[in-house]
Amino acid sequence: MQPTPDLPVVLALLALPFVAAALTPLVHRALGERTAYFAAAVALACFGLAASQYGTEGVVSVAWIPALDVSLSLYVDGLSLLVAFLASGVGVLVFTYSAGYMHGEPGLAKYYATLLAFMGSMLGVALAADLVALFVFWELTSIASFVLIGHYSSQDSALYAARKSMFVTVGGGLFMLVGFVLLANATGTFSIATMLDRPELVREALRSQGVLLPVVVLVGVGAAAKSAQVPLHIWLPDAMEAPTPVSAFLHSATMVKAGVYLVGRLRPVLVTDEWTLLFAALGLTTMTVAAVLAIAATDIKQLLAYSTASHLGLIVAGFGFASVLGAETGAFHILNHAMFKAPLFLVAGIVAHEAGTRTISELGGLRRDLPITAAVTVVAALGMAGVPPFNGFYSKEFLFETTYEFAAHAGGLAWVVPAVAVLGSVFTFLYSVRFLMLFFGEKPSGLGHVHRPPLTMLAPPVLLAAVAGTIGLNGLLASFHAGFAPITEFVARVVNSTTAAGHGGHEFSYYVPTYVSPALVMSAATIALGLAAYPAYGRIHDALHALFRTVPPIQADWWYDAAVGGLDGVSRGTARVVQTGQLRTYAAWTLTATAGLALAGYAAVGASLPPLSYSLSIPLLLVLVTAVVAAAAVTVAPSHTTGVLTLSILGFMLAIFYILASAPDLALTQLVVETLVLVIFLLVLDRLPSYYGETRRSRKVRDAGLSVLVGATVTVTVLLATAGGDPSASLNPVSGIDTSHLVELAVEEGGGTNVVNVILVDLRAFDTLGEIGVVAIAALSVVTLIAMRERGGEAE
Amino acid sequence: MSTIILRTVTRLAVPIVFVTSFALFLQGHNLPGGGFIAGVLTATGLALVYIAYGLDFLEETVFQRSIGGSVEHIQHGLVSDYRRLFAVGLAIATGSGLVFVALGMPFMSYGYTYASFPLYDHMELASAVVFDFGVYCVVVGSLLTILSVVGEE
Numbered sequence: 001m002q003p004t005p006d007l008p009v010v011l012a013l014l015a016l017p018f019v020a021a022a023l024t025p026l027v028h029r030a031l032g033e034r035t036a037y038f039a040a041a042v043a044l045a046c047f048g049l050a051a052s053q054y055g056t057e058g059v060v061s062v063a064w065i066p067a068l069d070v071s072l073s074l075y076v077d078g079l080s081l082l083v084a085f086l087a088s089g090v091g092v093l094v095f096t097y098s099a100g101y102m103h104g105e106p107g108l109a110k111y112y113a114t115l116l117a118f119m120g121s122m123l124g125v126a127l128a129a130d131l132v133a134l135f136v137f138w139e140l141t142s143i144a145s146f147v148l149i150g151h152y153s154s155q156d157s158a159l160y161a162a163r164k165s166m167f168v169t170v171g172g173g174l175f176m177l178v179g180f181v182l183l184a185n186a187t188g189t190f191s192i193a194t195m196l197d198r199p200e201l202v203r204e205a206l207r208s209q210g211v212l213l214p215v216v217v218l219v220g221v222g223a224a225a226k227s228a229q230v231p232l233h234i235w236l237p238d239a240m241e242a243p244t245p246v247s248a249f250l251h252s253a254t255m256v257k258a259g260v261y262l263v264g265r266l267r268p269v270l271v272t273d274e275w276t277l278l279f280a281a282l283g284l285t286t287m288t289v290a291a292v293l294a295i296a297a298t299d300i301k302q303l304l305a306y307s308t309a310s311h312l313g314l315i316v317a318g319f320g321f322a323s324v325l326g327a328e329t330g331a332f333h334i335l336n337h338a339m340f341k342a343p344l345f346l347v348a349g350i351v352a353h354e355a356g357t358r359t360i361s362e363l364g365g366l367r368r369d370l371p372i373t374a375a376v377t378v379v380a381a382l383g384m385a386g387v388p389p390f391n392g393f394y395s396k397e398f399l400f401e402t403t404y405e406f407a408a409h410a411g412g413l414a415w416v417v418p419a420v421a422v423l424g425s426v427f428t429f430l431y432s433v434r435f436l437m438l439f440f441g442e443k444p445s446g447l448g449h450v451h452r453p454p455l456t457m458l459a460p461p462v463l464l465a466a467v468a469g470t471i472g473l474n475g476l477l478a479s480f481h482a483g484f485a486p487i488t489e490f491v492a493r494v495v496n497s498t499t500a501a502g503h504g505g506h507e508f509s510y511y512v513p514t515y516v517s518p519a520l521v522m523s524a525a526t527i528a529l530g531l532a533a534y535p536a537y538g539r540i541h542d543a544l545h546a547l548f549r550t551v552p553p554i555q556a557d558w559w560y561d562a563a564v565g566g567l568d569g570v571s572r573g574t575a576r577v578v579q580t581g582q583l584r585t586y587a588a589w590t591l592t593a594t595a596g597l598a599l600a601g602y603a604a605v606g607a608s609l610p611p612l613s614y615s616l617s618i619p620l621l622l623v624l625v626t627a628v629v630a631a632a633a634v635t636v637a638p639s640h641t642t643g644v645l646t647l648s649i650l651g652f653m654l655a656i657f658y659i660l661a662s663a664p665d666l667a668l669t670q671l672v673v674e675t676l677v678l679v680i681f682l683l684v685l686d687r688l689p690s691y692y693g694e695t696r697r698s699r700k701v702r703d704a705g706l707s708v709l710v711g712a713t714v715t716v717t718v719l720l721a722t723a724g725g726d727p728s729a730s731l732n733p734v735s736g737i738d739t740s741h742l743v744e745l746a747v748e749e750g751g752g753t754n755v756v757n758v759i760l761v762d763l764r765a766f767d768t769l770g771e772i773g774v775v776a777i778a779a780l781s782v783v784t785l786i787a788m789r790e791r792g793g794e795a796e
Numbered sequence: 797m798s799t800i801i802l803r804t805v806t807r808l809a810v811p812i813v814f815v816t817s818f819a820l821f822l823q824g825h826n827l828p829g830g831g832f833i834a835g836v837l838t839a840t841g842l843a844l845v846y847i848a849y850g851l852d853f854l855e856e857t858v859f860q861r862s863i864g865g866s867v868e869h870i871q872h873g874l875v876s877d878y879r880r881l882f883a884v885g886l887a888i889a890t891g892s893g894l895v896f897v898a899l900g901m902p903f904m905s906y907g908y909t910y911a912s913f914p915l916y917d918h919m920e921l922a923s924a925v926v927f928d929f930g931v932y933c934v935v936v937g938s939l940l941t942i943l944s945v946v947g948e949e
Contacts (some may be wrong), residue, residue: 455927665828665829665833668820669832669833676836677838680843754829761925761931769893775934776885776934779882779942
C-alpha cells in the first residue's frame with residue numbers, strides 16, 4: 001500500500017502560487033524587475049512541496065461546505081506529480097529566464113502575476129480529484145494563457161492570437177464539460193478518484209446507457225483543443241505572439257500538456273475500442289500533419305509551435321493504444337517532450353533576442369557566437385529528432401513498438417498505423433535537423449555580430465538540456481545494465497497511473513536496443529529517409545507554400561477565419577436590423593419575441609383553452625364597447641394630443657370595468673396611474689417628433705400584425721390564468737400558488753380586511769420590497785442617464 | 797398650457813388631493829387604498845402643480861430656495877430631496893422587515909395589535925403600516941424624481 005499524501009502540504013502547494021500572484025503587485029513595487037526571482041522562489045517552493053509528496057498516492061480532502069457534502073479533494077499519484085513537477089520545475093527556470101528576457105519591458109507586475117496564477121491553475125489541473133474542480137482550473141489556464149498571449153496588447157496580431165486561443169480552448173473546454181456531466185450522470189459521481197478505483201464499473205455504466213462514445217468524443221474535443229490536435233491546432237502557432245518564456249512555459253511544457261494529461265488521467269477509466277480508434281487516429285494524424293506544417297514554417301517559434309502540436313499528437317496516439325506499451329509511450333514522452341521542447345523555445349528566445357530576427361532563412365552559423373546555446377540545441381534538437389541515444393528516441397521507439405504490435409495483432413489495414421508513425425517521424429527528423437542547422441553552416445551576410453545572452457537566460461536551457469541529456473544517457477547506460485534507477489522508477493509510477501491495471505507495480509525500463517527489433521528497423525528507416533530527404537528541404541518548404549497559396553481551404557486557419565468572419569457579418573447584419581436606434585423597432589422586436597416565447601411556452605406544455613362561457617351585464621358590456629371604440633380611435637388619431645386623450649379614455653374605461661368587477665383597489669390604482677400618465681404625456685408631448693403621415697404601408701401592416709399577435713397572447717394568457725375559476729381548484733394554474741388560504745390568512749394574521757393590501761404588505765411583503773426596489777432603480781436610472789448625457793455633452 | 801383656470805383649480809384641488817391620498821394611505825389596511833395608491837396620488841397632485849406653475853415655483857416660492865443650472869437641478873434642490881425620499885423609503889421598508897430579524901423572527905414577519913387611545917378608541921396598530929409607509933415614500937420619491945428630471949428636459 002502506498003503512503004497517502006499529506007493534506008496540509010498538498011493544500012499549500014495549490015494555494016502558494018495564487019497567494020503569491022495576489023501579492024505580486026506589492027512585491028513589484030518593492031523589488032521592480034527582481035520580481036522574477038520572487039516568482040522563481042515561489043515556483044521552487046512549489047517544486048519542493050511537490051517533491052516531498054513523491055511516492056505517495058491517494059485522495060486527500062478537506063470539508064468545504066459540510067452541510068451540502070461538498071469538499072475540496074485533491075488527488076496525488078505519479079501522473080499528477082509529473083505534471084506538478086513540470087509546472088513548478090520548468091516554472092523556476094522560466095521565471096529566472098524572464099529576468100533576463102523581459103528586462104526593461106513594461107507591464108511586468110501583470111506578467112508575473114498572471115504567470116504565477118497560471119502555475120497555480122496548472123497545479124490545480126494536475127491535483128484536482130473531481131471533474132468540476134478540474135474543469136475550473138482547466139479554464140483558468142485558458143484565461144491565463146489569453147492574458148499572456150495578449151501581453152503586447154497594442155499589437156493587433158497579439159490580440160487576434162489571444163482571441164483565437166481563447167475561442168478554441170475555452171470552446172473546447174465547454175465540450176469537455178458536457179462530457180464530464182454525462183460521465184457524472186452515468187456514474188453518479190464527479191470524483192475522479194472513485195472512477196479510477198472502479199474503472200470497469202464506469203465503463204459498464206456508460207455502455208449500458210449508450211453514452212460511452214459521446215463521453216469519449218466530448219472529452220476528446222476538450223483535450224484536442226487544449227493540446228492543439230488537428231484541426232484545433234490553429235491557435236498554437238498564433239500563440240507565439242506571447243513573450244518567448246511564456247511560449248516555453250505554456251505552449252510547450254505545461255498548459256498544452258493539460259490535454260494529454262486529461263487523456264492520460266481518464267485513460268484507465270475509458271480505454272475501449274472507441275477510445276483507441278479516436279485517440280490513435282487523432283494523435284497520428286496530428287503528429288504527421290503538424291510535422292509537415294512545421295516544415296512549411298518560416299519563423300523559428302512557429303516551427304517549434306507546429307512541432308509541439310506534432311509531439312503532443314505522438315503522446316495522444318500513445319495513450320490511445322490500449323496496451324501497456326501505449327501508456328509507456330505517452331507517459332514517457334510527456335517528460336521527454338518537456339525536457340527538449342522547453343530548452344528549444346528558450347534557445348529560440350535567445351536567438352531572437354540577440355540576433356534580432358526569428359526568420360529561419362536569415363539565420364545560420366550561430367555556433368561561433370553562441371557556443372553554449374549551440375550545445376544545448378544539439379542535445380535538445382537531436383532528442384526531438386529521435387536520434388539515439390538522445391531522450392526523444394526512446395519514447396518514439398515505444399510508439400513504433402506499440403503501432404507495430406497493434407498492426408501485427410489486428411493485421412490488414414492496420415499496417416497503415418506504423419507506416420503513418422514512420423512518415424510523421426521522418427518529417428519530425430527533417431525539421432529538427434533544420435532547426436539544428438541554424439547553428440551550423442555559413443552565417444548569412446545580413447546577420448551582424450550576435451551578443452552572448454546574460455547568465456539568467458543561459459542557465460535555464462542548459463539545465464533543461466542537461467536533464468534531457470541525462471535521460472538519454474541513462475538509456476545508453478541501461479544497455480550495459482548500469483542505468484540509475486530513479487528515472488525509470490519515476491516513469492514507472494506515471495505509467496502505472498495511466499494503465500487500467502491501476503496501482504500494481506508495473507516495471508518500466510528503456511535502453512538502446514542491442515538487437516534488431518521491428519521498432520529499431522522503423523527508427524533506422526526514419527533516420528535514413530530523413531537524411532535522404534534533407535537536401536530537398538528547401539524544395540519541400542517551397543512546394544508546401546505554393547500549395548497553401550493556391551488552395552487556401554486545406555488550411556484549418558482558412559476555415560477559422562471564414563467562420564469567424566461569417567459570424568461577424570451575421571452579427572453586423574443582425575445589429576442593422578434589430579438595433580436601428582428607433583424606439584419603435586426595439587418595441588417591435590421585444591414584443592414579437594415576448595409574444596412568440598409565451599405562445600411557444602403554452603404550446604410546449606400543451607395548455608388547452610378552457611371553454612368560453614361568459615355572460616356580461618349591460619353596464620359592463622357598455623364600458624367594454626366604449627374601451628374598444630377608444631382603442632380603435634387611437635389608431636386613427638390625427639395628432640399626438642388626440643392620441644393620448646383617446647388612449648386615456650381606454651384607461652379610464654378599464655378603471656370603470658374594475659369597479660364593476662368589484663375590484664376597488666385595482667380601480668383606484670388604475671385611476672391614479674392613468675391620471676399621472678396622462679399628465680406626464682401632456683408634459684412631454686410638445687417635444688415628441690411627429691411621425692404621423694410618414695409611415696409606409698409595409699410598416700403599418702407589420703404593426704397591425706404585431707398588435708394582433710400581442711393581443712392574442714394576452715388574451716390566451718388571461719384565459720389560461722383564470723381557467724382555475726372553479727372554487728374547488730385552489731391552485732392557480734399559471735403561478736402555481738395556493739390561493740385558497742389567503743383570504744383567511746389576511747384577516748387572521750394580517751389583521752386587515754382589505755385582502756389585496758394585506759397580501760401586498762404582509763403576506764407577500766418580500767415581493768413588494770423587490771417591486772419598490774425596481775421603482776427606485778428606475779428613478780435612479782433616469783437621473784443617471786440624463787446626468788450622464790449632459791456630462792458627455794460637456795466633454796465633447 | 798398654464799391658464800388662470802388651471803391655476804385656480806390647482807390651488808383648490810391639490811390640498812384635497814393630498815388629504816385624500818393621506819386618507820387612502822391610512823385606510824389601506826381595511827378598505828381600498830394603501831401606500832402605492834396614496835403615493836401615486838400624491839405624485840399626481842404635485843405633477844399638477846408642476847403643470848400649472850412650473851418646476852421652479854415649488855423651489856422658489858414654496859421652499860424659498862435658489863435654483864441651480866441644468867445639471868445642478870439633479871444634484872441639488874428638490875430633486876435631491878426626492879431622491880433622498882425614495883432612499884429613505886427603501887430603508888424604512890427594509891428596516892421594518894429587519895426589526896423582526898432582530899427580535900428573532902424571520903425576515904418580513906408581521907403582526908398587529910389593538911390599542912386604546914384617549915380620542916380614538918380601539919385602534920388597530922399593524923406592523924405592516926410601517927412597511928406601507930416605506931412603499932409610499934419610494935413611490936412618491938421615484939415618480940417625482942422621474943417627473944421633475946424629465947419635465948426639466
